[in-house]
Amino acid sequence: MDFSLHGNHGYVKTETYDDETTLKLSEVYLESIKLLGEDPTREGLQKTPLRVAKAMQFLTQGYNMNPDEIIRSAIFKEDYQQMVVVKDIELYSMCEHHLLPFFGKAHVAYIPRHHITGLSKIARVVEAFARRMQVQERLTTQIKDCIQNTLNPLGVAVVIEAQHMCMQMRGVQKQHSVTTTSDFTGAFLKNMATRQEFLNIIGSNLH
Structure with missing residues (x-):
């Protein structure tokens, strides 16, 4: 996740994710929500699988970094x-x-x-x-x-x-x-x- 200053409008957030990974993870989290007894179609959860898929990629981005x-x-x-x-x-x-x-x-x-x-x-x-x-x-x-x-x-x-x-x-x-x-x-x-x-x-x- 990168942040860049954009004129007088503050910081503009740009994010880059792998589309295929995001799609596959979203499907997994959609099924997980169902298994936990929730309704993934209700308003508050409709975009949750996508959000979690992106969040997990961000939280594990170290796999794409070479510390050496x-x-x-x-x-x-x-x-x-x-x-x-x-x-x-x-x-x-x-x-x-x-x-x-x-x-x-x-x-x-x-x-x-x-x-x-x-x-x-x-x-x-x-x-x-x-x-x-x-x-x-x-x-x-x-x-x-x-x-x-x-x-x-x-x-x-x-x-x-x-x-x-x-x-x-x-x-x-x-x-x-x-x-x-x-x-x-x-x-x-x-x-x-x-x-x-x-x-x-x-x-x-x-x-």
Whole structure:
């Protein structure tokens, strides 16, 4: 989904979807509405299958993104070898077990080894992996591995803090629970002081 400024009339929303996928998904959701006991012909539901078909394509658009290429598109030679931290990156994903959302923040750091990447690319990598059917544990590791493999830094640290609707809306129904996952490489894995500096910066109590 792209947003572009259009004169004095505000932002004009443009969306691009695969027509065949949209049609097939719409048919599936139409049948699902019937199976759940609703009438898909009533006014409020007539366009719901189409809306959901488009929404699901947007929510899983990460399958069409290449995280490695996102990093490689903006790699710069630089002698800086101190910690680079991008924290509080908003993320929205879909739990692959129930297809319910989980959402929260990712905190990512790396220590360059002669090369850096654009700061926005870190956030885009998070987005590329999050916009898929996921589990938080895998998401954490995928972000870490992508940055480590493409930049070859001295170390990478990733912490994700998220709330899962599958815990809040169903199951145990614990509305205020937060799940924290972490993964580290290199200096963050071997040097406790380096890891603690990162945790202090992001304000995490993780040990």
